[in-house]
Amino acid sequence: MIEVNNLVKRYGDHTAVDHLSFKIEKGKIYGFLGPNGAGKSTTMNMITGYIASTEGTVTIDGHDILDEPEQAKKCIGYLPEMPPLYFDMTVGEYMNFVADLKKIPKDQKKSMVEEVMEMVKITDMKNRLIKNLSKGYRQRVGLAQAILGYPEVIILDEPTVGLDPKQIIEIRDLIKSLKKKHTVILSSHILSEVSAVCDYVLIISHGKLVASDTPENLGKLAEGSNTLNLLVKGNKDHIRIALGQIDGVKDITVASAKEEHAWNVMLSTKENMDIREEVFFKMADAHCPILEMQSKKVSLEEIFLELTEDDKKKKNEKETDKKEGENK
Numbered sequence: 001m002i003e004v005n006n007l008v009k010r011y012g013d014h015t016a017v018d019h020l021s022f023k024i025e026k027g028k029i030y031g032f033l034g035p036n037g038a039g040k041s042t043t044m045n046m047i048t049g050y051i052a053s054t055e056g057t058v059t060i061d062g063h064d065i066l067d068e069p070e071q072a073k074k075c076i077g078y079l080p081e082m083p084p085l086y087f088d089m090t091v092g093e094y095m096n097f098v099a100d101l102k103k104i105p106k107d108q109k110k111s112m113v114e115e116v117m118e119m120v121k122i123t124d125m126k127n128r129l130i131k132n133l134s135k136g137y138r139q140r141v142g143l144a145q146a147i148l149g150y151p152e153v154i155i156l157d158e159p160t161v162g163l164d165p166k167q168i169i170e171i172r173d174l175i176k177s178l179k180k181k182h183t184v185i186l187s188s189h190i191l192s193e194v195s196a197v198c199d200y201v202l203i204i205s206h207g208k209l210v211a212s213d214t215p216e217n218l219g220k221l222a223e224g225s226n227t228l229n230l231l232v233k234g235n236k237d238h239i240r241i242a243l244g245q246i247d248g249v250k251d252i253t254v255a256s257a258k259e260e261h262a263w264n265v266m267l268s269t270k271e272n273m274d275i276r277e278e279v280f281f282k283m284a285d286a287h288c289p290i291l292e293m294q295s296k297k298v299s300l301e302e303i304f305l306e307l308t309e310d311d312k313k314k315k316n317e318k319e320t321d322k323k324e325g326e327n328k
């Protein structure tokens with residue numbers, strides 16, 4: 001449906017998007033996840049033809065977005081980070097205006113506008129000026145203009161930013177319902193949002209794709225490096241030797257604990273293995289009582305943080321530079 005090939009965007013000597021390649025298939029919800037400044041909006045603006053790429057191509061249903069923009073754009077509905085609303089129009093006037101821009105046939109216009117307004121629950125606001133709407137309703141109007149004409153692909157840049165929790169749930173449910181008829185791509189810096197709504201996640205950091213998979217598989221990836229934390233009493237070497245005999249143990253760290261004669265032991269295990277019972281019996285055989293045992297799964301959140309750590313470091317460095325500059 002959409003093919004992104006080696007996409008690059010440079011602003012002067014800053015590379016905002018760095019050789020991105022991925023494919024989007026029909027009928028799924030894709031999540032573009034990354035911290036602020038990772039390059040999500042820039043990528044979406046290139047996919048939708050708002051800005052040109054420095055290098056690389058985007059094809060939508062076989063049409064190159066720069067060579068055949070009209071055909072390519074016909075397949076897309078876009079809600080940019082700042083919805084393109086006209087504040088002095090009423091909701092109804094704006095929807096009719098968008099319908100004309102999208103060249104929706106006259107005989108379908110009225111019913112389609114009504115249907116979409118019903119879908120995003122803005123029918124009651126039809127006669128209100130957009131400038132008098134709350135942020136949540138403005139977002140819905142923005143979503144309505146993206147859906148109008150029922151394009152095959154709907155692209156939403158941070159669709160829930162600035163909304164209250166109730167509005168967030170409503171917008172998320174609406175996005176999920178779009179999957180029945182559309183392919184959806186949404187960007188977010190909120191991990192829970194992407195894992196709650198999306199079938200597939202693309203994690204972007206510093207303009208590069210650092211991981212892409214289903215939320216379940218990304219979760220499994222994390223499970224591959226589970227850890228077991230123990231507080232064990234006894235001889236340090238005996239503990240280490242006994243635990244080292246267990247299959248699937250990748251790494252053992254033993255550090256002194258606050259409690260006398262006790263050790264904080266951290267075991268990292270292979271794959272998705274549960275070795276708790278074996279640990280119990282090994283320690284019993286070695287006469288090393290376990291005082292505490294806690295298994296810790298690495299969450300999707302932790303993978304996300306790890307994968308995007310570079311961005312945070314750079315940001316912190318920049319902030320330190322700035323502060324140092326200010327102090328001079």
Ligand SMILES: Nc1ncnc2c1ncn2[C@@H]1O[C@H](COP(=O)(O)OP(=O)(O)OP(=O)(O)O)[C@@H](O)[C@H]1O
Pocket residue numbers: 011014015016034035036037038039040041042043081189
């Ligand atoms: N017009 C521009 N000129 C110069 N630099 C830009 C421009 N637009 C974006 N950038 C830079 O490109 C990088 C990526 O920005 P982008 O807006 O795509 O990030 P993002 O992941 O969407 O983040 P956010 O969620 O904060 O919008 C940032 O470092 C940003 O400062």
